[in-house]
Amino acid sequence: MIVSNRPSAARALRLTSMAVATLVAAACGTKDAPGPLQPSGAVGRVRFVNLITDPARNPVNAIFDGVPFGVNLTYTTSTPASLPSPSTAFYSSTLAGARSIVLKKTADTTVTVATIAVTVTADNDYTVFATGGTGGTAVSSFITGDSNTPIATGQTRIRVVNMSPAAGAVDVFITPANADLAAATPVAAGLANRAVFAGATLAPGTYSVRTVPAGTAAGARTAAVNSTVAVTVAAGNGRTVVVADAPAGGTPLRSFVLSDQ
Numbered sequence: 001m002i003v004s005n006r007p008s009a010a011r012a013l014r015l016t017s018m019a020v021a022t023l024v025a026a027a028c029g030t031k032d033a034p035g036p037l038q039p040s041g042a043v044g045r046v047r048f049v050n051l052i053t054d055p056a057r058n059p060v061n062a063i064f065d066g067v068p069f070g071v072n073l074t075y076t077t078s079t080p081a082s083l084p085s086p087s088t089a090f091y092s093s094t095l096a097g098a099r100s101i102v103l104k105k106t107a108d109t110t111v112t113v114a115t116i117a118v119t120v121t122a123d124n125d126y127t128v129f130a131t132g133g134t135g136g137t138a139v140s141s142f143i144t145g146d147s148n149t150p151i152a153t154g155q156t157r158i159r160v161v162n163m164s165p166a167a168g169a170v171d172v173f174i175t176p177a178n179a180d181l182a183a184a185t186p187v188a189a190g191l192a193n194r195a196v197f198a199g200a201t202l203a204p205g206t207y208s209v210r211t212v213p214a215g216t217a218a219g220a221r222t223a224a225v226n227s228t229v230a231v232t233v234a235a236g237n238g239r240t241v242v243v244a245d246a247p248a249g250g251t252p253l254r255s256f257v258l259s260d261q
Contacts, residue, residue, distance in 0.1 A: 040095075041095055041096070042095070042096045042122035042123075043093045043094060043095055043096060043120075043122060043123075044093075044094060044096050044120035044121055044122055044123065044124045044125065044126065045091035045092060045093050045094070045124075045125045045126070046064070046091060046092055046094055046099070046118060046120060046125075046126050046127075046128060047078055047079065047080060047081065047090060047091045047092065047126075047127050047128070047258070048062050048064075048069065048070060048073075048078060048079050048101055048127075048128045048129075048130070049076070049077070049078045049127060049128070049129045049130070049242070049258070050062075050073045050074065050075060050076065050077050050078070050103075050130055051075070051076065051129050051130060051131040051163055051242075051244055051245075052075065052103075052113065052114075052130050052131065052132070052133040052139050053075075053131075053132065053133050053134040053245055053246070053247060053248055053249035054133035054134060054135070054136060054137075054139075054248070055075075055247060055248055056136070057105055057111070057113050057133060057139070058073075058074060058075055058247075059072045059073050059074045059075075059077075059106045059107075060073050060103045060104060060105060060106055060113050060130075061073070061103070061104045061105075061106050061109065062079055062101055062102070062103055063101070063102045063103075063104065064092070064094070064099065064100075064101050065094075065099050065100060069092070069101065070082060070083065071106065072106050073106075075247045076242075076244060076254070076256045078258055079092075080092045081258070081259065090258075090259050090260060090261070091125055094120055095120070096120050096121055096122040097119070097120060098117065098118075098119055098120075099117075099118045099119070099120055100115060100116065100117055100118065101115070101116045101118060101128060101130075102114075102115050102116075103115070103116070103130060103139070113130075113133075113139055114130055114138075114139040114140075114141070116128060116130060116141040118143060124145060124146075125145070125146040125147075125148050126143055126144065126145060126146060127143070127144045127146055127161075127240070127258070128141060128143050129141060129142045129143070129144075129163060131163060134245075134248065134249030134250075135249070142163065142194050144161060144196055146240070146260065147198065147199075148238060148260050148261055151201070151235075151236055151237070151238060151261065152201065153235075153236075154203070154204070154235050155201050155202065155203065155204075155235065155236075156201070156202050156203070156204050156205075156233040156234065156235060156236070156237055156238065156239075157199045157200070157201055157202070157237075157238040157239070157260075157261075158174055158199060158200055158202060158207065158209065158231055158233065158238070158239050158240075158241065159196065159197055159198055159199035159200075159238070159239075159240050159241070159260075160172050160174075160187075160188060160191065160196070160197040160209065160211075160240070160241045160242075160243065161195075161196050161197075161240060161241070161242050161243070162191045162192060162193055162194065162195050162196075162211075162243045163193070163194065163242050163243060163244050163245075164193060164227070164243045164244050164245050164253050165193050165245060165249075166245045166246075166249065166250045166251050166253060167193065167211065167213075167226055167227070167243060167245075167253055168192075168193060168213065168214070169190045169191060169192045169193070169213075169214035170190075170191050170211035170212060170213060170214055170226070170227075170243065171186040171188070171189050171190065171191070171211065171212050171213075171214050171215070171216065171221075172186055172187050172188040172189075172191055172197055172209070172210075172211050173185075173186050173187065173208075173209070173210045173211070173212075173221075174187050174200055174202070174207050174208075174209050175207065175208050175210070176205075176206075176207065176208065177206060177207070177208045177230065178208070179208065180222075181210065181212070181218075181221035181222050181225070182218045182219050182221060182222065183218075184221075187200045189214065190214040190215070191211075191214075199238070202233075204233060204234050204235045204237075205232070205233070206230060206231065206232040207230070207231050207232075207233075208228060208229075208230055208231075209228070209229050209230075209231055209241045209255065210225050210227065210228045211225070211226055211227045211228075211243055211253075211255075212224040212225055212226060213226065226251070226252075226253050227243045227253040227254065227255040228255060229241055229255035229256065229257060231257055236261065237259070237260075237261050238259075238260035238261040239257050239258065239259060239260060240257070240258040240260055241255055241256070241257055241258075242255065242256055242257075242258060243255050244256065
């Protein structure tokens, strides 16, 4: 567990890493990490994503209700997916109710980067984003409720979250690789910052997820692409594409993929 009176950041990092390894040692599947509270009652599931756009405060350690939840989390890194083997979980189970995630600067754990309140409802999934911080400004949070309902047999699901203030509203395209955007129809038009496209159900395969500024004319779309990522997804699996700013804020934008199911 991380506390502020450790003798050095290096020792804190070693001890935190050991605590995280202990936490995940009993992991028993690929969908749920052992919960930070070792839940025995009604539970929900939580994951955390670092979108802090301040290199001076990155990377961070995450402490979930006093229990180590992730260590040395760089920009766009998520937990529990990044926890040491044997954990390959997408979310972590936790008791329903009022919870908190405290973020400490990895290089100096006396520095609290942010404290994020999370209200967990039983049988619901959540993604907690730490966001902002550009130029030393305050770090805030954005929490999505994730619908991970069963996917139809032989199908996949891809959803998109716009977490890029620099992008503003975007039109979202999910197409086969190298498809002509001029002839494509957006799956989401005018997706604002901090908004979620709930998802498209698709056949298994590899897709190109691209965004352009909202309202871009069809013939100008290819030249106007401001984020792109390839997503390969198998039957029965779901993915979330996150559109984000550059590590220090602003452009160039980047997109990355979270595994949901």
